Amino acid sequence: MHEKEALSAIREAIRDIADFPKPGVVFKDITPILANAALLHATLNLLSERYRKSRIDQVAAIDARGFLFGAAVADRLGAGLVLLRKQGKLPYHTYDKTYELEYGEGTLSMHQDALSKGQRVLIIDDLLATGGTAAAAAHLVEQGGGQVVEIEFLVELTFLNGRNRLTGYSIRSLITY
């Protein structure tokens, strides 16, 4: 598939689920993309190709849907994979960053020895909404000595203005709403 055709097919496969995870929210369900081998392949290619000449050392994937793309993208780029996990999930010494959610707080963690100083890092997640999680991810990567090359998303909900929380970072999304 060519890029334009692939993007169009990926967009068509995303399914709107009303009132999930709560009333009034329309959830963008990406599972139909994953279940289609050709669309999965095209998505992994599109998420990777832009960085082929970017000398990415590590892909940092955000728990849990970022994990779906992280390893395949890292492998395509000849990079390693670093995990940004919900607090309490990583077993070794961690850096932790708490951020606001719509109701309450979340905390993201990264192993303190996950990165070497100066490593070039691509952060990846499935969805950019309000940007809180991604901002915490960028903070942790920098705290660990990494340099954030870009933060990449499969889907961006532009009406939530997540980019406003990510000023100073280069942001890329494949599909926007």
Add this chain to the structure above:
Amino acid sequence: MHEKEALSAIREAIRDIADFPKPGVVFKDITPILANAALLHATLNLLSERYRKSRIDQVAAIDARGFLFGAAVADRLGAGLVLLRKQGKLPYHTYDKTYELEYGEGTLSMHQDALSKGQRVLIIDDLLATGGTAAAAAHLVEQGGGQVVEIEFLVELTFLNGRNRLTGYSIRSLITY
């Protein structure tokens, strides 16, 4: 890397963390494998190669560390990817299976429309411990109309006898303790 050499390097990279997630438990930390691009690549190859001629239609990955390998393995096999998630995370109609944990219960879910009848499914997770999660996964795949070709793990803790809970299924693990 040849297979034997790769398996040895992967095993060496796994890090023992004492007293995680609770006192007396030694956790097998796979993050050093992921962070090493060559080992990540070798691991994805070793997880996939065995199935090149198995006509796998869907790889079913278990939340959350199974997600790390699922997409890359599915992509190598020309298969789609199905998610087996903790309850409440999948937005559409689900099948749910509750299983015993050491303390309390867990519930795994799969979208009801994730599989077509008769699809050949490879279930993948990072670790086989007591086998409760994997048994629930196999149950869901079959409830959804799939046929479990094999259940594959990166690491198996043989002393926990997880295979006893998975009788009738073909089990494969790359690294055993």
